[in-house]
Amino acid sequence: MTKRERQTVIREIIATRPVGSQEELRQLLAERGWDVTQSTLSRDMRDLRIARIPTPTGIRYTVPEAASSSEDGRATLASIFPQLFARLDVTGELIVVRTVVAGAQPIAEAIDNEGNPDVLGTIAGENTILIICRSDSARERVAKRLLSLAKKG
Amino acid sequence: MTKRERQTVIREIIATRPVGSQEELRQLLAERGWDVTQSTLSRDMRDLRIARIPTPTGIRYTVPEAASSSEDGRATLASIFPQLFARLDVTGELIVVRTVVAGAQPIAEAIDNEGNPDVLGTIAGENTILIICRSDSARERVAKRLLSLAKKG
DNA sequence: TCGACGCTTGCTTACTTATGCATTATACAA
DNA sequence: TTGTATAATGCATAAGTAAGCAAGCGTCGA
Numbered sequence: 001m002t003k004r005e006r007q008t009v010i011r012e013i014i015a016t017r018p019v020g021s022q023e024e025l026r027q028l029l030a031e032r033g034w035d036v037t038q039s040t041l042s043r044d045m046r047d048l049r050i051a052r053i054p055t056p057t058g059i060r061y062t063v064p065e066a067a068s069s070s071e072d073g074r075a076t077l078a079s080i081f082p083q084l085f086a087r088l089d090v091t092g093e094l095i096v097v098r099t100v101v102a103g104a105q106p107i108a109e110a111i112d113n114e115g116n117p118d119v120l121g122t123i124a125g126e127n128t129i130l131i132i133c134r135s136d137s138a139r140e141r142v143a144k145r146l147l148s149l150a151k152k153g
Numbered sequence: 154m155t156k157r158e159r160q161t162v163i164r165e166i167i168a169t170r171p172v173g174s175q176e177e178l179r180q181l182l183a184e185r186g187w188d189v190t191q192s193t194l195s196r197d198m199r200d201l202r203i204a205r206i207p208t209p210t211g212i213r214y215t216v217p218e219a220a221s222s223s224e225d226g227r228a229t230l231a232s233i234f235p236q237l238f239a240r241l242d243v244t245g246e247l248i249v250v251r252t253v254v255a256g257a258q259p260i261a262e263a264i265d266n267e268g269n270p271d272v273l274g275t276i277a278g279e280n281t282i283l284i285i286c287r288s289d290s291a292r293e294r295v296a297k298r299l300l301s302l303a304k305k306g
Numbered sequence: 307t308c309g310a311c312g313c314t315t316g317c318t319t320a321c322t323t324a325t326g327c328a329t330t331a332t333a334c335a336a
Numbered sequence: 337t338t339g340t341a342t343a344a345t346g347c348a349t350a351a352g353t354a355a356g357c358a359a360g361c362g363t364c365g366a
Binding site for chain 2: 322324325
């Protein structure tokens with residue numbers, strides 16, 4: 001009767017039938033011999049990252065898409081950029097950042113998460129990121145910032 | 154200032170940055186001139202089926218990955234764009250479209266399939282598409298069309 | 307054996323979201 | 337215009353979820 005076993009059962013139940021609240025889930029678990037409180041379920045849901053989706057016909061919980069993997073917190077740009085950065089070039093309103101292998105995705109994601117209005121968007125490959133800026137001057141600001149971040153590593 | 158427009162803005166905000174509560178979303182909307190109550194947002198979230206996901210670092214909302222595609226081979230741009238679209242910016246002869254997670258590929262494919270001469274090509278990442286147009290005026294036409302499609306969602 | 311430490315859980319309460327009801331805006335028909 | 341039906345929204349509050357705190361347990365090393 002470990003926490004891990006319980007969470008497996010929870011995943012199974014939620015994947016199998018519609019559940020509309022943690023209280024309802026609690027009862028379903030109780031029927032199977034697991035007697036816990038809503039508090040515990042709230043924590044389990046967090047551990048399992050189970051999504052709660054409101055629909056016209058009521059709330060539904062759903063298990064996250066398969067292999068959700070790592071990404072626990074989210075890294076700040078400043079914290080990862082210095083380690084992954086390789087070099088940077090610019091042209092027009094574009095910035096091309098070269099990174100170490102596999103470094104493009106995480107950096108691009110971190111850039112996106114900043115919500116910087118100078119940045120219209122990013123497209124990341126394996127070790128290259130294309131950053132599309134709003135304008136030439138925006139590109140200048142962004143490039144300058146990235147370079148200064150790189151130096152802090 | 155229609156409900157539909159507001160919901161589009163909501164989708165954009167949530168696809169673009171982390172939002173931890175409806176109250177927080179309310180403030181973000183207020184900054185942009187949308188003044189509504191939490192009640193309304195609760196209903197909007199239901200209409201949009203926006204998922205609420207608990208994580209070790211706090212609650213996060215996410216726009217659903219549109220089921221779409223699978224139906225009949227290739228989806229038309231009009232049929233999937235409204236659901237996957239988040240926001241759009243332009244610069245020079247480029248258009249940068251931000252989409253919900255995993256939305257870039259299908260949209261880019263749909264755009265390619267149209268064979269529009271105004272579009273030289275597209276490059277899609279995870280949630281960003283770069284559309285390279287033939288000229289500034291071509292870009293204008295394409296952007297206008299996409300925006301009108303977005304509103305039909 | 308004893309105590310420090312860490313993990314898990316329940317209790318209770320704070321916080322967040324959903325909803326019944328009433329009101330106002332909008333569209334349409336008579 | 338007037339009446340009627342819909343839709344959208346706010347208010348107040350119910351329903352549901354998260355989190356602080358402390359208790360209970362097992363582990364480890366002195």
